[in-house]
Amino acid sequence: MEHQGILVVVSGFSGAGKGTLMKALLKKYDNYALSISATTRKPRDGEMDGREYFFKTVEEFEKLIDDDALIEYAKYVDNYYGTPKEYVENQLAAGKDVILEIEIQGALKVKAKRPDTVLIFVTPPSAEELKKRLIGRGTETMDVIKSRLRRANEEAKGMNGYDYVLINDDLDKCVDELHSIILGEHSAAVRNETFIRKITSELKGIMKGE
Amino acid sequence: MEHQGILVVVSGFSGAGKGTLMKALLKKYDNYALSISATTRKPRDGEMDGREYFFKTVEEFEKLIDDDALIEYAKYVDNYYGTPKEYVENQLAAGKDVILEIEIQGALKVKAKRPDTVLIFVTPPSAEELKKRLIGRGTETMDVIKSRLRRANEEAKGMNGYDYVLINDDLDKCVDELHSIILGEHSAAVRNETFIRKITSELKGIMKGE
Numbered sequence: 320m321e322h323q324g325i326l327v328v329v330s331g332f333s334g335a336g337k338g339t340l341m342k343a344l345l346k347k348y349d350n351y352a353l354s355i356s357a358t359t360r361k362p363r364d365g366e367m368d369g370r371e372y373f374f375k376t377v378e379e380f381e382k383l384i385d386d387d388a389l390i391e392y393a394k395y396v397d398n399y400y401g402t403p404k405e406y407v408e409n410q411l412a413a414g415k416d417v418i419l420e421i422e423i424q425g426a427l428k429v430k431a432k433r434p435d436t437v438l439i440f441v442t443p444p445s446a447e448e449l450k451k452r453l454i455g456r457g458t459e460t461m462d463v464i465k466s467r468l469r470r471a472n473e474e475a476k477g478m479n480g481y482d483y484v485l486i487n488d489d490l491d492k493c494v495d496e497l498h499s500i501i502l503g504e505h506s507a508a509v510r511n512e513t514f515i516r517k518i519t520s521e522l523k524g525i526m527k528g529e
Numbered sequence: 530m531e532h533q534g535i536l537v538v539v540s541g542f543s544g545a546g547k548g549t550l551m552k553a554l555l556k557k558y559d560n561y562a563l564s565i566s567a568t569t570r571k572p573r574d575g576e577m578d579g580r581e582y583f584f585k586t587v588e589e590f591e592k593l594i595d596d597d598a599l600i601e602y603a604k605y606v607d608n609y610y611g612t613p614k615e616y617v618e619n620q621l622a623a624g625k626d627v628i629l630e631i632e633i634q635g636a637l638k639v640k641a642k643r644p645d646t647v648l649i650f651v652t653p654p655s656a657e658e659l660k661k662r663l664i665g666r667g668t669e670t671m672d673v674i675k676s677r678l679r680r681a682n683e684e685a686k687g688m689n690g691y692d693y694v695l696i697n698d699d700l701d702k703c704v705d706e707l708h709s710i711i712l713g714e715h716s717a718a719v720r721n722e723t724f725i726r727k728i729t730s731e732l733k734g735i736m737k738g739e
Binding site: 439440442445446447449450468469471472475476478479481482483484485486495496498499500501502503504505506507508511512514515517518519521522523524525526 | 649650652655656657659660678679681682685686688689691692693694695696705706708709710711712713714715716717718721722724725727728729731732733734735736
């Protein structure tokens, strides 16, 4: 591959449609790899090690922490969740743009560690629409919906820390916008400093040789 | 239109293929408008006022300067060239992304005045390729080619001031990358601060009303 891939973090309100968006993106374009998280929670029916998650014992997970083998990790309830470095690095080196779908705290940790990470926040076009989508799922109690809205209320405060805000109104349009953001980022001057140095020095060489 | 357009400055080495690139971009996508420069030089055969240039007398041009009606201007040899604000503002307000094709000094002036301008530098993949393209045109003497390479050598020093460096290796690919850069920029968090404030305050409202 010609280029190193870009690390992209996608976060967003619960109900923003991240899952559907990721599936559609990976179906339409082949330059992406989804990062796979490691976790200490038990696999559920149908989940496969290395597909949904890398399933680890607490001892194994804590060894990953000690070895600095995770890009970020957090503990929810009694389980660890984290992003193994090795898988991400291998995919990036193979030229894949790697997408981490993690929440806001993790996103900011990744950005602090790797400032060249692109942070994208996915949101519905309005709070009313978010509420509608959460109710529309029909799978949650009003208590759960309210707690998600409360969480969204908290998360909104972090949106300013993201590089991009992607408004998910129409799925097809949103997939193309997401792809454009990442494709465009490949041309960012800060990601092409080696090229700039190279062509600058080549031009100097040609001038001297004239 | 839903959105205000974005002001985009495209610069690049002579021989980088900017002209062909612009033509292909405008042919493929309909959200762009090319800015039209004002100049005091005389129209050449086939040039039409308001198409290639807005042709002005020196007095008219200097009045534009005095009225602060130009985004940037410069004097080459004995002629003024500049970018009239009004045309650009009207197109931006109509939701068009407006492209200015100007050289590096003008580009940096525009960015200083309007920091939300996107600066894109178009370059061939190597200095050798640039030289080949300049020779390949067959329309210039070696002296002209050398003077262009010398100028390119100067211009390369300014590449770092651009937001994006677009490597023009394959025209179709380059058109799509250019479009992606601009489409992606529409989702930049800094361009969506009004939306962020709006949804944040809506969520707060919903929480209070629950």
